[in-house]
Amino acid sequence: MSWIDYVVLIGTLSAIALYGHWRTRRDYDLGHYLHGDETIRWGTIGLSVMATQASAVTFLSTPGQAYESGMGFVQNYFGLPFALLVVCAVFIPIYHRLKVITAYEYLGQRFDQKTRLLGAFLFLVQRGLSAGITIYAPAIIVSAILGWNLQLTILLCGLSVLIYTSVGGTKAVSITGKWQMAVILVGMAIAFGMIVHRLPRSLSLNNAFAIAGTLGKLNAVNFSFNVNERYTFWSGLLGGFFLALSYFGTDQSQVQRYLAGGSITGSRFGLLFNAVLKVPMQxxxxxxxxxxxxxFQFEKPPIFFNQPAYEEAVRHDSAGEFAALQARYDAVFAQKQKDLGGLTNAMETGGQGALDSAKQAVLRGQEEIQKIRGEVKETLKSYNPQLETKDSDYVFITFVLHYLPHGLI
Known part of the structure; x- marks a missing residue:
């Protein structure tokens, strides 16, 4: 990172925090702290709900997941719009009528205090465990950018989040979440534009998508009834519906957001905002x-995206195993570059036979690269059995750090 990146980073974080403090400077009572007030509009509710669900895990891990296995993960969200309609029609009116602040307060009124405490306890345990993953994702980014120790970075991120949420309260978190989400979405749009811009000039966008399809990355919808398939339209519709219904209907991290407004209409519009935009965003x-x-088909990627871990293993590689694997990787990638050139030419001028032959050559190259990467991961495990060899979380951050211009990182 350059000094420009640090200025942008610190300036953005400071501006959002100061804005939240300024907007809530006159909110002194406990009700505003826990519940917000009627000044929170549906747009703020909608973006805050989206920001709460779409943590750094979404924007760091999801592109890496698509890099590894394609678009199929989007099917998990197909049931979400229908679940939000149910929440708007059933849950929100009940919560507002009973004037509850938490979903578990409703359990206390509907059943008894023990049920309320059990629900709250289970929520705290579940959120506590998931918070570890949520904090781990931005810690990866910060440690990769600043070169800090990952464990120390996790601790600092956790303390920052604790202070941020404790000082601000519900209204401040909702208001600042809106701007955080806006910054993230603009950043993703810029990153997408930069990716397209940095593709070879001879490669049209249609051919870029054709290459992705050839290599099995555009499998967005799968109507198979095979229960062994990881992502299908049907599992996403059914499982996604009940998952979203439980999450948005009863999880306090979401209930708190849409109850922060002053009306049923505001809460409903905030959730409908997510019902419309969540699937397209994913x-x-x-x-x-x-x-x-x-x-990265045209620009050689690292043989292993978690470069600090890889470089540490290479330093202890007295037998030269990684050097041999890297040499094989370089040779296969160079040949694959030629095959990709043949494929793009066949897309423009060749017949079906030439196109099929070129596709097979590219697929063979991709399979060989995946095989070498698998061998690298096995070798890394032999050096460090505790190492997490799933490196997809580092894919997008690798592009951001090495290929985005200064000031955008």
Whole structure:
């Protein structure tokens, strides 16, 4: 990172925090702290709900997931719009009528205090565990950018989040979440534009998508009834519906956001905002990951994306195993470059026979690269059995750090 990147980073974080403090400077009572007030509009509710669900995990891991396995993950969200309609029609009127602040307060009124405490306890345990993953994702980014120790970075991120949420309260978190989400979405759009811009000039966008499709990355919808398939339209519709219904209907991290407004209408519009935009947003994030994959077909990616871990292992490689694997990788990638050139030429001028032959050559090259990467991961495990060899979380941050201009990182 350059000094420009640090200025942008510190300036953005400071501006959002100061804005939240300024907007809530006169909110002194406990009700505003826990519940917000009627000044929170549906747009703020909608973006805050989206920001709460779409943590750094979404914007860091999801492109990497698309890089590895394609667009199929988007199917998990197909049931979400229908679940939000149910929440708007059933849950929100009940919560507002009973004037509850938490979903578990409703359990206390409907059943008894023990049920309320059990629900709250389970929520705290679940959120506590998931918070570890949520904090881990931005810690990866910060440690990669600043070169800090990952464990120390996790601790600092956790303390920052604790202070931020404790000082601000619900209204401040909702208001600042709106701007955080706006910054993230603009950043993703810029990143997508930069990926397309950095593709070879001879490669049209249609051909870029064709290459992604050839290599199995555009499998967005799968209507198979095979229960062994990881992502299908049907599992996303049914499982996604009940998952979203439980999450948005009963999880306090979401209930608190849409109850922060002053009316049923505001809460409903905030959730309907998510019902309309959540699936397209996830589709776009996955598509960004697919375009990163296409970009790295023409620009040689690292043999292992978690470069600090890889470099540490290389330093202890007295037998030269990694050097041999790297040499094989370089040779296969160079040949694949030629095959990709043949494929793009066949797309423009060749017949079906030439196109099929070129596709097979590219697929063979991709399979060989995946095989070498698998061997690298096994070798890394032999040096460090505790190492997490799933490196997809580092894919998008690798592109951001090495290929975005200063000031955008």
């Amino acid at each position: 589709f776009f994030i996955l598509l960004t990951g697919v375009m990163v994959f296409v970009f």
